[in-house]
Amino acid sequence: xxxxxxxxxxxxxxxxxxxxxxxxxxxxxxxxxxxxxxxxxxxxxxxxxxxxxxxxxxxxxxxxxxxxxxxxxxxxxxxxxxxxxxxxxxxxxxxxxxxxxxxxxxxxxxxxxxxxxxxxxxxxxxxxxxxxxxxxxxxxxxxxxxxxxxxxxxxxxxxxxxxxxxxxxxxxxxxxxxxxxxxxxxxxxxxxxxxxxxxxxxxxxxxxxxxxxxxxxxxxxxxxxxxxxxxxxxxxxxxxxxxxxxxxxxxxxxxxxxxxxxxxxxxxxxxxxxxxxxxxxxxxxxxxxxxxxxxxxxxxxxxxxxxxxxxxxxxxxxx
Numbered sequence: 001x002x003x004x005x006x007x008x009x010x011x012x013x014x015x016x017x018x019x020x021x022x023x024x025x026x027x028x029x030x031x032x033x034x035x036x037x038x039x040x041x042x043x044x045x046x047x048x049x050x051x052x053x054x055x056x057x058x059x060x061x062x063x064x065x066x067x068x069x070x071x072x073x074x075x076x077x078x079x080x081x082x083x084x085x086x087x088x089x090x091x092x093x094x095x096x097x098x099x100x101x102x103x104x105x106x107x108x109x110x111x112x113x114x115x116x117x118x119x120x121x122x123x124x125x126x127x128x129x130x131x132x133x134x135x136x137x138x139x140x141x142x143x144x145x146x147x148x149x150x151x152x153x154x155x156x157x158x159x160x161x162x163x164x165x166x167x168x169x170x171x172x173x174x175x176x177x178x179x180x181x182x183x184x185x186x187x188x189x190x191x192x193x194x195x196x197x198x199x200x201x202x203x204x205x206x207x208x209x210x211x212x213x214x215x216x217x218x219x220x221x222x223x224x225x226x227x228x229x230x231x232x233x234x235x236x237x238x239x240x241x242x243x244x245x246x247x248x249x250x251x252x253x254x255x256x257x258x259x260x261x262x263x264x265x266x267x268x269x270x271x272x273x274x275x276x277x278x279x280x281x282x283x284x285x286x287x288x289x290x291x292x293x294x295x296x297x298x299x300x301x302x303x304x305x306x307x308x309x310x311x312x313x314x315x316x317x318x319x
Contacts, residue, residue: 021044021045021063021300022045022046022047022061022062022063023041023044023045023046023047023062023063023064023065023066023296023300024046024047024048024049024061024062024064024065024066024088025038025046025047025048025049025065025066025068026048026049026065026066026067026068026069026076027048027066027068027069029048031068032277032278033275033276033277033289034066034068036277036289037066037289037292037293037296040289040290040293041293041296041297044296044297044300049062049065051075051076051079062083062088063088063089063299063300064088064089064090064091064296064299064300065080065083065088065089065090065091066091066296067080067090067091067092067094067097067272068272069272074098077094077097077098080094081094081095081098081308084305084306084308085308085309085310087305089299089300089304089305089306090306091249091250091295091296091299092247092248092249092250092251092271092272093246093247093248093249093306093307093308094306095247095306095307095308095309096246096247096248096307097271100268100269100271101153101154101269102119102151102152102153102154102155102184103121103153103182103184104268104269105267105268105269106119106184108242108245108246108268109242109265109268112238112241112242112245114238114242114265115262115263115264115265116264116265116266117149117186117187117188117189117264117266118143118144118186118187119184119185119186119187120135120140120143120144120184120185120186121153121182121183121184122135122174122178122182122183122184122185123135123178123182124178124179124180124181124182124183125178125179126179127179135174137167137171140167140170140185141167144185144187145187145188146164146165146166146167146170147163147164147165147188148163148164148170148185148186148187148188149161149162149163149164149184149185149186149187149188150162150164150170150173150174150183150184150185150186151183151184151186152181152182152183152184153181153182153183153184154181154182155181158214158215160177160181161214163188164185170185189256189258189264189266190258190259191256191257191258191259191264192257192258192259193209193227193228193256193257194209194210194211194212194254194255194256194257194266195207195208195209195210195223195228195235195254195255195256195257196208196210196220196252196253196254196270196273197235197236197239197252197253197254197255198251198252198273198288199239199240199243199248199250199251199252199253200249200250200288200291200292200294200295201249201250201291201294201295201298202240202243202244202248202249203240204291205236205239205240206284206287206288206291207223207225207228207232207235208220208221208223208280208281208284209221209222209223210254212254216274219279220276220279220280220281220284221281222281227257228257228261228263230261231257231261231262231263234263235255235263238265239253239255242265242268247306247307248271249295249299250271250273250292250295251269251270251271251273252270252273252274253265253267253268253270254266254267254270275288275289
């Protein structure tokens, strides 16, 4: 496919550059999901990206870049931001990709009025803190019920996640970790149903029942949505709204439903969602591959741009 001329106005002048039609991929070459995606992109030039020294700004050889590394590398993220500014469409948006943590998770839900477990951020305090103070434990004791969850603000794959049964246990764990990471104390929801809800291209939503387990051992199973019929549409609308605000084209949002039928968003950011071929029901797996490929093709054949630092703030929606 030929490149596309993009006209960029800079100050009083106009600069013309050609955006390549290649699709670049950051992912293991052996990943079955990305191999199935590439097989479905026949007719499009795809290649695995290898970054070395990069002139700044780099030449935007790619119309679309798919970033699927599980734990984002700061160097790659910053280069992707520059490519995005110069016309490459990055999945997912590197400007919001780099702010995803559990503090933003909780505050995004609060901003959008999405039900979410009560969460308290506990500061990282080294030997000589400046501008920080110890948590107000008396206040926390009044608002946080036990057992609760203690977790790292940027953890993943159940890293540094603890069930805490008392205030003294919470204090002791915090004291042992407060110089290493920001911690969150979070309400523990007793759930009846748990779902990973995949959202593709900010419009397609798939519910997959999920049995959460540590160390990547969670299980995907077939879902009978009759059990959540009364809240399904709300969850769909909240999920699409969240991903639209974040400018995420591929995300898996984790929802649980408590014994009273109330939904809670547990995890807002799985911006490189696990799509394990062979461990996920085949119909769900093919649905995700097909919708993801459709999304990539749509971006490759359009003038779409990621929202960026020169765009309106993602949190000006209600102002």
